[in-house]
Amino acid sequence: MKTVFKNKILSLFVVIFFNTTGTINANNPPKKDFKKNYIQNINLSKSIFITGSPIITATGNQIYCPQTSIKIVTDISINDPAENTINAINVQISSGYLIGEDVLTLTGSHPTVTSIWNAETGKLSLTSINGNPLPHSDFINAVKNIEFKTSSAVPTGSRNFSINLGKSNYLPSSTHYYQFVSSPGISWGNAKRAAESSSYFGLKGYLATITTLDEAKFIGEQLSGNGWIAGSDALKEGEWRWQSGPEMGTIFWNGLQAGYTTTFAYWNNYKEPDNGGIIDFIKRPGVEDYAYITDPNNGQKGTWNDLELYGVEDPTKFNHPKGYIVEYGGMPGDPPLQMSASTTLTMLAITSTVAPQICNSGSSKLEATTSTGTINWYDTAIGGNIIATGTNFATPILNTSTTYYVESTIAGCKTQRTPVDVKVNSVPNITPETVLSPVCGFGIFFLKVTASEGIINWFPTNSGGSILGTGFTYITPQISTNTTFYAEANNNNCISLTRTPFKIEIYPLPPVTDQKVAICIPGSVELDVSIPNMTYLWNTGETSQTIKAPTTGIYTVDVTSPAPENCTNTKKITVFEYDKPEIKNVKVDETTVTIELIKNEDYFEYSIDDIYYQSSNVFTNAPSGLQTAYVREINQCSIDDKPFIVIIVPKYFTPNNDGYNDVWEIKGLINYPLAEVILFDRYGKKIAQLNHSNRGWDGTFNKNPLPATDYWYVLKLDTNSPELKGHFSLKR
The missing domain is CATH 2.60.40 (Immunoglobulin-like)
Structure with a gap:
């Protein structure tokens, strides 16, 4: 929201030139302009010292009667203590303007004043015919004779008019002044500096900050050019802030075109800001960091685009900078100005109607609203008698669709009658076309109906529930349990009296389980379906619950449940032979x-x-x-x-004559009369031979003790048994 400072009037010591339109300084500091113009006007002997700026007031908030012309003010005054003449007054339709329909016209005889209507901006400019300043009274009389008219037979909304003494454009809803400054090729930075060095009757200028739709449309659609505004994300990519004016530092947008605003934004066609497009963003991230009002040939008029600091340098391209928008008002220390006045015309119009429909027959309570005045109801488009007055009208019992008409009237003015259609719709009937029979196991079903009128909605319940599908045919998902679907006809919200059920009955399949059964070859194996009281048909042709399988292979059996189901399921038994162990x-x-x-x-x-x-x-x-x-x-x-x-072979022995492990002996060797054991030292020398009768070794060779170390053995139980080899330790 724009900040408006309502300070008490400050006494200002200013210089007012012969043309009291003020100084809008875009390129030079205010002090230079002041000094330059002061010297020039001293030479002309026309400098005047005053303690305020001109004040203009106007009255004339009125109701507009369609297809008529009306003066935009009922009274106007101009008070300038320093000067009683001016060069020009600008009158603009500042909001609600419809180009091609609305027009302002100077009526009457005004020999000293000429008018120029600019349909593009909705502005009527009044100037002196000979270029010399005119008395206030000449312009006052002219403004009093400016008339508004719109070609629309049913105008709506309102029109606000700003009456300006200065060159800048005034927007009553923001109480700020605006000016487009033409400066082809100017960069955003230079535009910001130029705007901030501008002044308007003591108001500090800044690059425009746009915070409402009313302001966006006024600046973008009714000023004479596209140009830079104060938005930028140069400080942090994707975080757009206002970089000038009272809103300095305020974030108004986050992200690219899919971003969001918590205040207000007006980007072009939901495609901006795009940071130069995805290709440029990859090559040059952060390439487009500055907000610009879009060229009207390149998008919706008045919306914004993001551009590089210098825009597009080619002057033939859409996005070549044309200039910038200067805004005045709301800055700390700004003096209060009354150099613009405003009035409003409210269009006499029916603004809305409500006509609840009727199902079969009944009464409908009609509603209508108006911008102002009294509402009258008729049963004919032209002529006829008033059948009701007021915002509500209850119709009689209706059996067929009927049109009523409503108009708004005030002080002899009335609107064109607006038709209000009361629809009487019949309650539809449903005829099922699908006949359902029980199915075995599962299935997908095509449910079909016809209706006398309207559309068909399908539901999972008899009342309430979410719509599963719409149309005369509904294809179910795969169903494996008993399920009911319901069809309902809807004729413009006139609903069939009951929902039509479609009951799907699912019979269970016999609960078979595939098996694998091993067989010994040669031989056979018994195969059992394991589900009694059924009908069986094997792929061998047999019809019993069990059969004998003589070989490996795949055996199948169709298992059928008793009537009335008669559902068949197939069991598979794989007969196989196990591998042989080796x-x-x-x-x-x-x-x-x-x-x-x-x-x-x-x-x-x-x-x-x-x-x-x-x-x-x-x-x-x-x-x-x-x-x-x-x-x-x-x-x-x-x-x-x-x-x-x-064979249990000792791992060591200790021949020290202590009575324990004094000899090395293989236990159980006594049971093998043909057994033979040969002992070797570490060098392979044979040192002993044991057998059935000589089963132990005392650790000597030729009765001499051998050293403590490892020794090896070779054992053979008989001539047909394998040799066993190993080693053991002699410890002393």
Whole structure:
């Protein structure tokens, strides 16, 4: 919101020149202009010292009667203690202006005054015919004879008029003054400095800050050019601030074109600010940091674009800078000015109507609002009698659509009658076209209806609920349980009396589960459907619940439930043969035995006595001697075995005659009369030979003690058994 300072009138010591339009200084500091013009006017002997600026007041807030002309003021006065003549007055439609429809015209005889109407800006300029200043009274009489007229038969809203003594344009809603300064090619920085060095009858100038739609339209659509304004995101990319004026530092936009505002922004066609487009943004981030009112040939008139500091340098391009907008008012220390007056015309108009529709028959309560005056209701477009007065009118019982007419009137003026249509719509009926039968398991269904009128909406419930779809046909998702959908007809919000149900019944399929069954070849295996009281049909042609499968392969059976369902589901049984076990090695560590296979399977089981089998391939506490390892498939279809020997060989002995471990002896060797053990020293020299009768070694060679170290052995239980090799330690 613009800041308006309402200070008490300050006594000003200023110089007013013969043309009291004030000094708008765009290029030089105010002191230079003051000195230059003061000297010039001394030479002309026309400098006057006063204690204030000219004051203009006007009255004339009125109602506008359509298709008529009306004077924009009822009275006007100009008070200038320093001068009783002026060169010009500008009258502008400052808000609500409709180009091509609204016009201001100077009527009557005014031999000293000429008028120029600018349809582009909505401004009527009154000037002296010979260029010399005229008495205030000449311009006062002329303004009193300015008439407004619009060509619209049904004008709406209001028109605000600003009557200005100076060159700047005045906007009553902001109480600020504005001027477009033509300066082709000027940069944003130079425009900002020039605007801030400008003054207008003591008001400090600044590059315009636009904070309302009314201000945006006035500046962008009714001033004579496009140019720079004070917005910039140069301080922080994507954070647009006003960089001049009372709003200095205020953030008004965040982001690119998809950004947001918490105050007001008026970017062009939802495509700005674009920072030069995505390609330029990647190459040169932050390239367009300054706000500019868009050229009217390149977007919606009055909206904004973001440009580089110097804009587009080619003068033939749209975005070549044309100038800048200077705003006056709201700065600290500004004196109060009354160099502009304003009046308002309110268009006599019906501003809104409401006509609730009727379903089948009934009464409708009609509503109408007006900008001012009295509302009258008619049942004819022209002529006829008033059937009601006021903002509300309750119709009689209606069975068919009927049009009423409403007008607003005040002091002999009335609007064109506005039609108010009361729609009487019939309540629609629904005819189902889809006949549903129970289905087995699941399905997708096409539900179809016809309606006497209107559209069809589909719902999941009999009342309320969200709309699932619209149209005469509804395709359901896949349904696997009993479900009901409902169709409702809507004829302009006249709803069918009840929703039409579509009940979908789903019969369950027999709960079959596919299986895998192992078979021993040669042999057979029994296959069982495991679901009783059904009808069965195997791919072998058999019809019983169980069958014998003589070979591997895939067997299928169609399982059908009893009537009335008669739903069929197919079970698949895969008959296969397990792999045969193959022993790779039997690892013996004293009494721990591990059976190692070429390929391990979960369905193998293990034994070392062919009596007790286990799922683990590791056995502990195995008895000594020659053993056999067994591995079989769990169904005993196949088996493999391998012999192994469990011998307990001491890891060391201590021949010190203490009665413990004095000799090295393989336990259990006594059970093997053909066994033979040969001992070697570390150099491979044979030092002893043991057998069934000579089972132990005392650590000597030729009755001489051997040193403490490691020795090696080779064991063979008989001529057919494998050799066992190892080593042990002699400790003293």
